[in-house]
Amino acid sequence: xxxxxxxxxxxxxxxxxxxxxxxxxxxxxxxxxxxxxxxxxxxxxxxxxxxxxxxxxxxxxxxxxxxxxxxxxxxxxxxxxxxxxxxxxxxxxxxxxxxxxxxxxxxxxxxxxxxxxxxxxxxxxxxxxxxxxxxxxxxxxxxxxxxxxxxxxxx
Numbered sequence: 001x002x003x004x005x006x007x008x009x010x011x012x013x014x015x016x017x018x019x020x021x022x023x024x025x026x027x028x029x030x031x032x033x034x035x036x037x038x039x040x041x042x043x044x045x046x047x048x049x050x051x052x053x054x055x056x057x058x059x060x061x062x063x064x065x066x067x068x069x070x071x072x073x074x075x076x077x078x079x080x081x082x083x084x085x086x087x088x089x090x091x092x093x094x095x096x097x098x099x100x101x102x103x104x105x106x107x108x109x110x111x112x113x114x115x116x117x118x119x120x121x122x123x124x125x126x127x128x129x130x131x132x133x134x135x136x137x138x139x140x141x142x143x144x145x146x147x148x149x150x151x152x153x154x155x
Contacts, residue, residue, distance in 0.1 A: 028124040029066070029095050032058045035150035037133055039072060039081070043140070050146065056153070059122075065089055068097050068120070086120075094123035094131060103137055114138050120148065127152035 033056065040051040055072040066088050072081040088097030099118040104111055114137060122131035129152070132145035 027061060027066075027090065027095075028126075029059045029122060029129070030061055031155065032056060032153040033129050033150040034153055035129065035148055037148045038146035041135070041143070048143065057150070059095070066095055066097060070099075088120070094121050096121050105137075105139065107139075119145075121145075122148065124152075
């Protein structure tokens with residue numbers, strides 16, 4: 001009788017543990033989010049001014065990788081930036097996703113296009129998203145990562 005009871009306890013623990021493991025493996029970042037972030041910066045006479053914006057970002061799992069698609073809102077002049085997709089992985093710091101868009105630099109009236117690297121580090125807790133976006137741009141001094149905040153959108 002006692003062995004049967006112990007076997008039932010062990011079986012219950014295994015089943016419950018399996019449910020816990022499955023819940024822990026579900027990535028809380030997956031889904032669609034409304035975010036505020038810094039899509040650009042203006043540097044004039046050594047003064048940096050952040051250009052803030054909003055977007056919808058969708059994060060999906062593909063194997064052991066994450067794929068994000070960002071749909072920026074229209075700019076103040078009404079033009080809409082293009083949608084972009086980029087990838088990354090989960091790390092102990094959260095999801096780290098790398099985007100490599102082209103940036104337009106205007107230096108002394110001369111415009112040039114340069115590839116920049118945006119490194120997004122994101123975490124989710126419930127329906128809240130937090131993180132940072134670090135920007136690496138040739139010919140520009142490194143700056144502190146900009147904050148990213150968001151809320152989950154209904155599916």
